[in-house]
Amino acid sequence: MKKILLLSAFCATIAFGGTDVIPVENRTFAQSKFMPDISLVMDASYVNRSIADDEVAHLEVPGVAHGLLGSHSHGGNTHTPYNAKNGFNINYAELVLSSSVDPFFTMDGVFHFSEDAVEIEELYFTSTALGYGARVKAGKFNSNFGYLNEQHHHSWDFADMPLVYESFLGMHGINETGLQLQWIAPTDTYLMIGAEILQGENTQMFGKDKIGDYTTQADAPALFVGYIKTSFDIDDTTILAGLSYAQGTSRIDHSGDEEPHVFSGDSKLYGADLVVKHYFDSYSFLKWQSEVLYRDMDGTQFNLNPADTTAVLTSPTVTKKQAGLYTQLVYGINKSWHTGIRYDTIFQNDVTSNGIDVDKGNNFNKYSAMVEYHTSEFARFRLQYNRNSALYDEDGNRQDIDTIIFQANISIGAHGAHSF
Amino acid sequence: MRLLLLLLPLTLFAHMNIAVSYPYIGAITKSIGGEHIKTVVLARGNWDPHFVVPRPSLISKMRNADALIMNGGQLEIGWMPALLRRAGNPKTNIGSESFLNLSHHVKLINKPTTVDRAGGDIHPDGNPHFHLDPQNIIVLAQTIRDFLISIDSDHADVYKNNYEKFSASWQDKMLKWAEKMSAKKGMKVIQFHNNLAYFNKAYGLDNIGTIEPLPGIPPSSRHIIKTIKLIKDKEPCCILHDVYHSTKTAEFIREKTGIKIVLMPHDIGALQTIEDLTSLFDYLTGAVQ
Numbered sequence: 001m002k003k004i005l006l007l008s009a010f011c012a013t014i015a016f017g018g019t020d021v022i023p024v025e026n027r028t029f030a031q032s033k034f035m036p037d038i039s040l041v042m043d044a045s046y047v048n049r050s051i052a053d054d055e056v057a058h059l060e061v062p063g064v065a066h067g068l069l070g071s072h073s074h075g076g077n078t079h080t081p082y083n084a085k086n087g088f089n090i091n092y093a094e095l096v097l098s099s100s101v102d103p104f105f106t107m108d109g110v111f112h113f114s115e116d117a118v119e120i121e122e123l124y125f126t127s128t129a130l131g132y133g134a135r136v137k138a139g140k141f142n143s144n145f146g147y148l149n150e151q152h153h154h155s156w157d158f159a160d161m162p163l164v165y166e167s168f169l170g171m172h173g174i175n176e177t178g179l180q181l182q183w184i185a186p187t188d189t190y191l192m193i194g195a196e197i198l199q200g201e202n203t204q205m206f207g208k209d210k211i212g213d214y215t216t217q218a219d220a221p222a223l224f225v226g227y228i229k230t231s232f233d234i235d236d237t238t239i240l241a242g243l244s245y246a247q248g249t250s251r252i253d254h255s256g257d258e259e260p261h262v263f264s265g266d267s268k269l270y271g272a273d274l275v276v277k278h279y280f281d282s283y284s285f286l287k288w289q290s291e292v293l294y295r296d297m298d299g300t301q302f303n304l305n306p307a308d309t310t311a312v313l314t315s316p317t318v319t320k321k322q323a324g325l326y327t328q329l330v331y332g333i334n335k336s337w338h339t340g341i342r343y344d345t346i347f348q349n350d351v352t353s354n355g356i357d358v359d360k361g362n363n364f365n366k367y368s369a370m371v372e373y374h375t376s377e378f379a380r381f382r383l384q385y386n387r388n389s390a391l392y393d394e395d396g397n398r399q400d401i402d403t404i405i406f407q408a409n410i411s412i413g414a415h416g417a418h419s420f
Numbered sequence: 421m422r423l424l425l426l427l428l429p430l431t432l433f434a435h436m437n438i439a440v441s442y443p444y445i446g447a448i449t450k451s452i453g454g455e456h457i458k459t460v461v462l463a464r465g466n467w468d469p470h471f472v473v474p475r476p477s478l479i480s481k482m483r484n485a486d487a488l489i490m491n492g493g494q495l496e497i498g499w500m501p502a503l504l505r506r507a508g509n510p511k512t513n514i515g516s517e518s519f520l521n522l523s524h525h526v527k528l529i530n531k532p533t534t535v536d537r538a539g540g541d542i543h544p545d546g547n548p549h550f551h552l553d554p555q556n557i558i559v560l561a562q563t564i565r566d567f568l569i570s571i572d573s574d575h576a577d578v579y580k581n582n583y584e585k586f587s588a589s590w591q592d593k594m595l596k597w598a599e600k601m602s603a604k605k606g607m608k609v610i611q612f613h614n615n616l617a618y619f620n621k622a623y624g625l626d627n628i629g630t631i632e633p634l635p636g637i638p639p640s641s642r643h644i645i646k647t648i649k650l651i652k653d654k655e656p657c658c659i660l661h662d663v664y665h666s667t668k669t670a671e672f673i674r675e676k677t678g679i680k681i682v683l684m685p686h687d688i689g690a691l692q693t694i695e696d697l698t699s700l701f702d703y704l705t706g707a708v709q
Contacts (some may be wrong), residue, residue: 100514103515106505126505126508129510129513130508131509131511135508184479188477188484189477189480190477192476229476231475231477233475233477240476279473282468282471334638334666375637376541378541412537415497417497417499417500417502419474419502420473420474420502
């Protein structure tokens with residue numbers, strides 16, 4: 001008996017330990033053929049900014065957003081945007097696993113490793129067998145609101161997010177847990193209608209959690225998104241246009257800020273996007289991409305005592321009607337070289353407090369230019385210049401910030417299929 | 421009920437809508453399927469088959485398809501998965517009855533012994549440009565005949581008949597092409613990307629080098645110098661150049677060596693005069709001088 005045990009242990013060692021002894025297909029319980037597609041993307045940068053890191057964290061787009069460029073913390077979470085530090089930054093390693101589950105679903109997991117944390121960026125399953133142009137996705141995912149929101153950072157044409165997106169929605173955009181239903185019309189022209197029911201955990205604009213004793217917990221799910229997109233081709237030019245809408249409760253915690261406050265209310269976000277891409281040949285193209293976002297927030301702002309943030313000083317009714325856009329033009333010269341320019345602005349900033357207009361300014365602009373070199377489909381090096389004239393210091397003085405970003409984006413493993 | 425009756429005839433007489441990735445597949449499928457099918461070609465014949473723009477209009481085409489025939493061998497890896505996912509059409513899902521991957525039915529050559537991206541953007545299953553061997557066209561036509569019968573057995577006789585006709589006339593043409601090419605056996609050629617591997621094999625042409633140093637990697641000056649030396653040493657007849665890469669590098673090499681550049685269409689529509697499979701091979705067999 002002992003001998004048999006020893007023998008089987010020995011066989012097992014051969015079968016599973018000595019890999020080249022028995023070919024994969026002959027190993028009885030070997031499962032390596034079921035390995036999902038795996039890829040790893042790294043994003044790193046060298047940044048040279050005309051302002052020190054500790055100063056940049058205090059800057060704000062008045063009435064719209066705080067601390068867009070540097071690390072800052074609120075609600076107990078520290079947020080480090082990409083390219084936050086002068087000098088070298090390792091922005092993330094993105095691990096993607098995806099595979100069919102069975103004849104009815106696929107599953108995708110996108111894990112974001114930063115230097116000291118791991119986040120589930122996306123984790124969802126998608127139906128493949130419903131037919132009739134219908135598709136259901138469930139889990140955590142990037143909402144298909146607008147054009148840019150669904151794409152991962154490494155497929156953007158610029159190293160940073162457009163001002164209006166980052167100010168309104170934060171660096172992850174609408175990235176939520178919930179349910180998505182999309183339907184493609186049975187027409188020759190592409191027409192897609194989608195709806196999403198989401199938990200509502202965006203810290204910049206939405207949210208449902210009770211903050212302090214003065215706000216209430218909102219019912220979950222708290223965020224609803226809908227959109228319609230259409231596309232058609234004119235010869236070698238493709239036009240993609242979409243309208244999007246998001247509505248949800250807002251519980252925004254800025255109790256850790258220098259002027260501590262908490263906002264509780266309801267918010268609506270409207271978006272329109274237009275992409276026009278013309279192809280000269282297989283590798284050379286001109287792409288014009290623009291999005292306009294408009295938001296309407298209505299609620300109560302609880303201004304807290306900086307010395308004791310449990311004490312509410314004032315609680316005015318606040319409304320915010322704000323709008324911004326970005327428009328960018330990218331020229332793909334050939335397979336290796338791309339170059340582009342972008343203009344960002346927030347052009348409307350109507351804030352009222354107890355019905356009285358509060359002048360926070362409405363002239364926030366950012367200009368960017370970039371050139372990138374691809375050594376292959378799997379490696380891209382980008383040099384980007386930004387002039388940011390949207391940030392103000394505590395005394396209300398505008399700071400013009402120049403930034404140079406040299407970004408390296410490298411991927412290994414499974415070949416990613418490009419979306420339009 | 422009346423509405424149903426109105427709709428019924430439409431579905432009865434509707435053509436099967438077959439999405440195919442490349443024009444050559446559309447041509448074979450149309451030859452076999454005849455009036456019972458409608459083919460929807462996703463990629464254009466004059467652009468790089470590896471880099472098809474996944475335009476949203478293609479999602480609609482995929483969504484409305486009753487079947488999908490693809491080339492396979494990872495030629496569509498950079499664009500088709502995204503379309504399949506968005507379309508969510510169970511009829512075009514990989515592994516469904518109405519899905520056909522042609523590469524599983526032909527023998528691929530140039531299968532790399534080591535698979536590593538340091539060797540460029542290689543196809544681990546072998547060279548996927550197999551339709552440029554005219555003998556493979558017969559194999560593909562057979563495969564498509566069997567596929568159409570399996571999804572539409574009612575018209576099995578039609579598909580069998582159409583195949584017989586197609587195959588007979590193709591065999592005749594192959595004799596003609598073989599005759600045309602017989603004098604060119606052993607001729608040395610240079611290419612940009614090795615997409616004529618099957619054509620060269622069929623007619624005994626010897627590909628001695630490519631202008632791109634490795635698959636998918638743009639030409640470097642070091643490699644261009646090497647290629648110029650190779651041309652001077654081995655004296656190949658010509659550069660067989662695809663229509664979608666820029667001929668700039670090839671023209672530079674011509675200036676230095678005097679070598680001829682011959683544009684070689686890879687698919688229907690690659691050049692304006694290439695309107696069907698016959699004219700594609702007529703052109704290819706006539707171009708090599």
